[in-house]
Amino acid sequence: MRVTQPFLAKSFLARSLDELKRRSSIAWNLDAVKGPSGPRELYDFSSTDSINNCIIMSDALIGGASSSQLDFISASSSPSVQTSTSPTSFARFHGCISTSLPSDRLTIQRTGYAAFRTPDQPPTVFGRSVWDIDPYAYLALRVKSDGRAYYVNVQTESVEPTDLHQHRLFSKRPGQWETVLIRWNDFVRTNHGFVVEPQTEILRQKVHSVGIGLTDRVEGPFELCIERVWATNGLEERGKEPESQDGELKNKKGEKIQW
Numbered sequence: 001m002r003v004t005q006p007f008l009a010k011s012f013l014a015r016s017l018d019e020l021k022r023r024s025s026i027a028w029n030l031d032a033v034k035g036p037s038g039p040r041e042l043y044d045f046s047s048t049d050s051i052n053n054c055i056i057m058s059d060a061l062i063g064g065a066s067s068s069q070l071d072f073i074s075a076s077s078s079p080s081v082q083t084s085t086s087p088t089s090f091a092r093f094h095g096c097i098s099t100s101l102p103s104d105r106l107t108i109q110r111t112g113y114a115a116f117r118t119p120d121q122p123p124t125v126f127g128r129s130v131w132d133i134d135p136y137a138y139l140a141l142r143v144k145s146d147g148r149a150y151y152v153n154v155q156t157e158s159v160e161p162t163d164l165h166q167h168r169l170f171s172k173r174p175g176q177w178e179t180v181l182i183r184w185n186d187f188v189r190t191n192h193g194f195v196v197e198p199q200t201e202i203l204r205q206k207v208h209s210v211g212i213g214l215t216d217r218v219e220g221p222f223e224l225c226i227e228r229v230w231a232t233n234g235l236e237e238r239g240k241e242p243e244s245q246d247g248e249l250k251n252k253k254g255e256k257i258q259w
Helices: 005-029 048-052
Strands: 040-044 055-058 067-074 089-097 114-117 138-145 150-156 163-168 177-183 188-191 207-214 220-232 246-250 256-258
Touching (some): 048 067, 055 067, 055 207, 067 114, 089 114, 114 150, 138 150, 177 220, 207 220
Antiparallel strands (some): 055 114, 067 089, 138 177, 150 163, 150 207
16 A cells, blocks of 8 residues: 555646646636637546546436446547547447336336436545636537437536536437537536526536436437537537427426427
């Protein structure tokens, strides 16, 4: 154990130094006044560790039969996945949705979901690490979807630890790599799948994690590939806005939320 302590300390100090550099850069470049000079990387799926550190969930946790996996895919080791537009490495979120209810747990009345999220960020000398995305207007994701009704889940510091801010992941080109932009202000605060009223604005200075979930309860296989997640103001990355659609999220009255 004594041998590993210097390595753990170095890792902690390295993270703290990186955070100090980031904060100093913001002050030096006057990002708070002029706006950030470029996008901010939040998470990329470029290594096996980046995949293994993610949190994977499904209704199997409550006795359901849905399955979910998150695999690391490298184009060098899987030439068949390589195209002119595909990244060199990415995560493959896949599995199978089942709405079967567990026979031994009669209190469970609803199943059929799967999800994953990025890991909690390690601490620094400044305290618990969070993403401050306040200077940015959009969350950007580089994905290849199968066209199913996925949701993007953002977790921040909140009065209720189980609160999530959610938005539909609208894919305009299923089966192809594309960049999806979502306005941070368009996320809806939810708790256990229901919209919370009154709504509160997302706490943009203290974002903990970003994830993707599938709750459409359509039985069968699913697959979504994701390369990276970042915050941006780059309007050139924005495609045509999708038409307003009804989602799976509902308020307490049972009314669907229209995006």
